[in-house]
Amino acid sequence: MDQMRQLILDTDIGSDVDDAMALALILGTPSLDLVAIHTVYGDTRLRSQLARRYGALAGRDLTVVAGTAEPLSGRPVWWAGHEGTLHKDLDAETFAPGSAPEDLVARLQNNQGALDVVAIGPLTNLAAALELEPQAAQWIRHLWVMGGWFGADAEPEHNFKSDDVAARAVLTAGIPTTITAIEITRQVSITNDLLQRIRTAGPLGAALGADIEQWWAYWNETWNVPHDPVAVLTLTRPDLFALSEPGHVTIGADGLSTFTPDPAGTVRIVTELDAVAVAEEIAARIVAAAGSVAGETDGDGS
Template sequence: MAARKVWLDTDIGGDIDDALCLAYLLNQPHCELIGISTVGGEAGKRAMVADAICKAAGQNIPVYAGADNPLMPTDIYPTPDGAAKLPNWPHDTGFRPNQAVDAMRAAIRRHPHEISLLAVGHLTNVALLFRLDPEIPRLLKELYIMSGVFSEELEAGPDMPMANWNAWMDAHACAIVYGTQVPVHRTFGLNVTTRLVLGRHDNPGLFAAKVMQAVEDFGSPWLERHVMTFHDPLAAACLFEPELCEYERGSIGVDYTRDETLGKMTFRASGAGTLEIAAAVDRERFFEHYFAMTGRKP
């Protein structure tokens, strides 16, 4: 398999799954990680976390701080709890704000039809990119996104719509991205990712490698209150092992007008178009693959 050029757009520094995703990409031998952009409150600190994990893996990957705030005004400003662990790990500090979109645009134009854009945070950076340069979506190789629910049972849960964080946090950006045509578009929602749950100590040795030690350290504030759900790593793994999931083709509409359903993503199956959602996942095979890539044999 030839190396795949990947750009990761992430809100790393909170939920540990972003760090688990980055560790996978850094260990995937067929991944050429050409850039990382951060999104969300204190995007500069999030860039430091990403840089520290890259350095723990012995790699120097270009990292760019992106949008701190969503497109529309809001009083919600999430901060990266994991950044408290930055003194424990070497990292660069000179991340200028709002550099991500220009860097993404330059990379995609430098490598037309070659870059897989993997977006695992809310979609502010991607929406700004698509609005700034409307040719960019056609110049991507593919767009993989972790977002959405696509389950009536989960949609009825008490944590909705906020639990659909990547869409809820910036529903307008989400609507822009899902209203834009790209050559290949796959979305991984909670209907499949919530099957990929592990406790911190369920797999002894998971955090043995140095890069995984950094992942655990930066994720420790999250792990004090939560288990690990491998939302983002699934989207990353399917770039290289698409058969880990089954897919359904159709279209997605995004609600950006009603508070009670803000960010709700509605899938309509049609069998046409370039957009697919993951409809099922092989849990055992996913974890075998993930552990193999990150240094622990299952």
């Protein structure tokens, strides 16, 4: 039986559809106990309402706390403009009071060494939490990050570039960390066959399918890269991935990330994955989140 893990999801849900896919994957994984969602980057109120709506579509009453809107780097927030437009009456979705950095510190302090943090947006909330309480770095069981780009042809990746100040603070704090970077996530695609499986999975699948198609239309594509769900799977399905030896990560002024092996380091990066199995697992977990087997039976004809 899979080990039960309690986790906090830190997310910029609402722009790239992959955050919503990651949330659905978590909700469809019985071994994950999602204790809170923290939103980050830009309109965190809207992002919180979207997270609550997706929880409701999955029949879950999620604890959501809005976080820091402005990056510590001072860079302008990138905003696609379509965030939440397919979801009616989002103002009816209420979320918890307070601020995400304060909530993170409190939860970690009350559950020292018991909580995983999955960070799939800029790391601003985590950096702010460490500024409030530096010891919080010692209270995180493990940090799972989607971000960075490692390799000979690497360029700055969005999450790290958006707040390189926060990325630098978090990734040098000594937290046990696994990073899934863009050169890994780009090996996985959500194509039309997987979209159709997702769309059949009840109200959650229908809403997520519409958001996926909206994201495709935004980029004039018929597929997308599920960056964030891939990062979540490094926690739930480690058998599908290979990791580096320990090391440390350096973040340049423009967000460019460099990994240096070091036995004393606390960071590992994903180096390989089974792309076909990862894509299949993402679709299966999303279907499971909807509480329906329709997607499974329609997909295989049984």
